[in-house]
Amino acid sequence: MTHWLSILVNTPAHAQLGPVLTYQSEHALAPGTLVRVPLGKRETLGVVWNVAPSDATGELDSGKIRAIAGTLQGVAPLSSAWQQLVTFAANYYQRSVGEVALAALPPQLRELSPEQMQRRLARKPQAAKAQEASAHPAPALSPEQATVVAQIEAAAGPFLLFGSTGSGKTEVYLHCVQQVLAQDPQAQALVMVPEINLTPQLEERFKTRFAALYGEDAVVSLHSGMTNPQRLKSWLAAHSGVARIVLGTRMAVFASLPKLRLIVVDEEHDPSYKSGEGARYSARDLAVYRGRLDGAKVLLGSATPSLESWHQSRPADQGGRYVRLHMPSRIGAVANPVNRPGAVLGLPLVRRVDMNHQHRKAVFSIPLLDAIKERVLRGEQCMVFLNRRGYAPVLHCGECDWKSECPHCSAFRVFHKIDRTLRCHHCGFTERVPRACPKCGNPDITPLGRGTEQIEEHLAELLADIRRPHSVSAEFPEGEPPRVARIDADSTRLKGALESQLAAVHAGDVDVLVGTQMIAKGHDFRRITLVAAVNPDGALFSSDFRAPERLFSLLMQAAGRAGREASLGATSEVWIQTFQPAHPLYAALKQYDYPAFAEQQLLEREQAAMPPFSAQALVRAEARTQEAAQAFLNLASASAHTHMPQWEGWAEVLAQITLYPAVPMTIQRIANVERAQMLVESPSRQALQQFLSGWQSLLHATRAEPDCKGLIRWAIDVDPLAI
Incomplete structure (x- = not known):
């Protein structure tokens, strides 16, 4: 048949x-x-x-x-x-x-x-048999943790766990997973982290806790850094039910888990949960939807929640849909109270340095440099954060004003001193550094700005006059100079490099760690007692309305790396070098007052009708010329205004839609492809969705217009994170 x-x-x-x-x-x-x-x-x-x-x-x-x-x-x-x-x-x-x-x-x-x-x-291996669970018993929960776990057990959720850095959110995740798996012999849990480099340490903690209970194959990872055979093996283990716990990045939200009962989204605010290509989905938002489909509890966790999640966790009588849980104290903070004026219990003291009072070309202020030296001499570790890799963002000729522009992108090539190259971080085009200015022949071309390579080199020079404690040897009779290490996308390019560098930091072989946002999130550095943000001001005046939110989150996460060892928490410090010390963002950061910061940001967004008080979508077009990219978008907009009002029942939908003119993207050309975008906005998410669905046919038809010759592709980005 x-x-x-x-x-x-x-x-x-x-x-x-x-x-x-x-x-x-x-x-x-x-x-x-x-x-x-x-x-x-x-x-x-x-x-x-x-x-x-x-x-x-x-x-x-x-x-x-x-x-x-x-x-x-x-x-x-x-x-x-x-x-x-x-x-x-x-x-x-x-x-x-x-x-x-x-x-x-x-x-x-x-x-x-x-x-x-x-x-x-x-040839699939059999699941390991469960063993006696006595090697790694779960530690006792703090009163705050126990209260939160009880609230999660009692309610349906979704939950937003607002917990300070170091408050023990991961232990709450572990305990909730353990409860779910113990209640149902087939239950599965999904735990998501924003970045691949956070997966190994999380996997180690989960395997330490659960391998003895459920077998070595009970915990698997899913992320794009795995080989195809590894990904297939993990997917099959989850799909068959052999894997009880799946750890992964945003792609794991689509893992086949037939008995899913709990979803945890750690660092839920992180923009890495939003895909930047293909179906531009938000794994955090899909996790909430999937929890409803599967009847699974959803737990979103962060020290700096996204403003969307924070708004959703307002009281239910005000329209909130999430249950907000709060853990304000660090583990061990009660036993080690901070007795300094203006300090928050258990959290590092935030110091703002007004760079207007420092030497004009100073990279490190004198007070910060003295503080770093003091920590090194005590055998403690410091972390210096600068979210810009390379040695300098630009090479410049003072004679003719030549700059190291990329010939294929509307961006500058970054100077990398280690291999003497100019490298475009957008298209990858790389050349050797010229011996003289390519335009006028001037041999004196200089770097402009600073990247992590330069900070690493400069710090080593500034700290050369001090010695590490207890480091006298035949090679260094007066003691070793401080060890400065750098962790960024360049230093961790080779397989296994990140793991070995993190191991050196944890072992105490590094005195000062320099890095980008890679080191600011999620890592449990127990010996770091000082964190410094060298130049964070750029985001304060960005054209993107989300930039202050991202900056506050990043600085709070970076601050959270200091004083995680309870015995050191009382003496830890966070230094912010800024030309805007009175800015409200830094005032809220000094008090670790995320609710005050969120309230101010949400008020501004409500007044401007920005998300979460409106819904947005971006239509992006790529073409051989900027004219063709913008022509496609503007013609598609005109087509919507011409044709859709004639469709039955569409007048009410169109009345709620605002189509803005097409504009070039911030970096309008990448790899010789011109890029433009158009913003679509509506106070109603339902109206926006209805409009976009109906508009698809007109977008396809517009592509054939003569003015759009040279159009390569177009895509719709719903709920964009960068405009």
């Missing part, structure tokens, strides 16, 4: 085919079954989808319907909740369902034939 099946595939956008096509099969297959199907001249992975064949696109002539090539036996069908999640994500973020669904599956799963998959499953 022949069965007609609706199969979800990733059809090309230009093919004018829908994502669900009709195929025939000798056997009836359940929705969610993974199959191989012919598509054009190639064979691809498809998913049996829960729609009637009459609703699928493609040929319905029984004589022309092609047969599936095979079924991936041994892989259980994907759950209906997973299919609903994918469908919602595709509709909300204005992408094809097939694109989202197939991209959410492991790359190797999309490539293997049924025969290869059978061989792969045949």
